[in-house]
Amino acid sequence: MAKNTTKDYDAELNKTVFNIKHQRTFCMIKPDGVMRGLIGEIIRRIEKAGLKVVAMKMMLPTEDLIKKHYPTSDAAWVARLGSKAKKGLADLSLTAKDTYGTDDEKLLGENVLKGLIQYMQSGPVVAMVVEGIQAINMVRKLAGPTLPFMAEMGTIRGDFSVDSPVVANVEGRSIHNLFHASENPVEAENEIKLWFGGEIICDYSLGSDDIMYCKHY
Numbered sequence: 001m002a003k004n005t006t007k008d009y010d011a012e013l014n015k016t017v018f019n020i021k022h023q024r025t026f027c028m029i030k031p032d033g034v035m036r037g038l039i040g041e042i043i044r045r046i047e048k049a050g051l052k053v054v055a056m057k058m059m060l061p062t063e064d065l066i067k068k069h070y071p072t073s074d075a076a077w078v079a080r081l082g083s084k085a086k087k088g089l090a091d092l093s094l095t096a097k098d099t100y101g102t103d104d105e106k107l108l109g110e111n112v113l114k115g116l117i118q119y120m121q122s123g124p125v126v127a128m129v130v131e132g133i134q135a136i137n138m139v140r141k142l143a144g145p146t147l148p149f150m151a152e153m154g155t156i157r158g159d160f161s162v163d164s165p166v167v168a169n170v171e172g173r174s175i176h177n178l179f180h181a182s183e184n185p186v187e188a189e190n191e192i193k194l195w196f197g198g199e200i201i202c203d204y205s206l207g208s209d210d211i212m213y214c215k216h217y
Contacts, residue, residue, distance in 0.1 A: 025192075026182045026195060027127075027139050027179065029125060030177070033178040055202060061121060065194070067117070079109050099166070114172075118173070118174070142181075149164060161176065161177055163177065
């Protein structure tokens with residue numbers, strides 16, 4: 001077997017660096033973010049960080065699309081939703097059965113999922129593909145933790161959202177947290193294909209690219 005040459009190594013290194021600089025992620029401004037007029041502010045924060053939007057559209061998602069976006073057919077994932085609902089009561093001296101009417105995690109998860117689907121169809125969303133260095137981690141850092149009351153000031157959720165999973169579950173709705181961002185490269189790839197499969201994703205340069213991402217001296 002032939003050994004890798006310096007030329008092969010350099011080519012692989014250049015490919016790795018290119019992929020890091022041009023990593024893509026999927027993110028979405030949810031119905032509450034759209035209806036509160038936060039589209040511009042959220043995009044501004046993404047662009048201000050040095051990332052760029054390479055595809056974007058506003059749409060009313062179908063129930064089928066939402067069910068494909070979330071692993072709704074995964075019984076374990078649905079049960080985890082129920083488990084999270086129960087854990088949300090841990091510091092409140094409340095029981096799931098008294099609060100939600102059941103302590104069965106599968107049933108609780110199905111109720112949470114029902115509210116999530118209704119929430120995601122309550123208005124238009126803005127779906128985006130965002131590109132840039134470590135885009136997946138960067139966008140999630142900009143977004144802040146999923147639970148708004150845990151998100152720090154300076155993040156999208158910390159600055160513009162506050163909600164409680166207990167209140168949401170009791171009211172039979174999803175947590176209103178404004179924004180979605182892919183968690184990892186596999187999820188990002190799958191979500192981009194789901195929401196933008198067959199559509200044009202633009203390739204362009206920002207005026208600041210050479211200063212932010214490249215050696216210019």
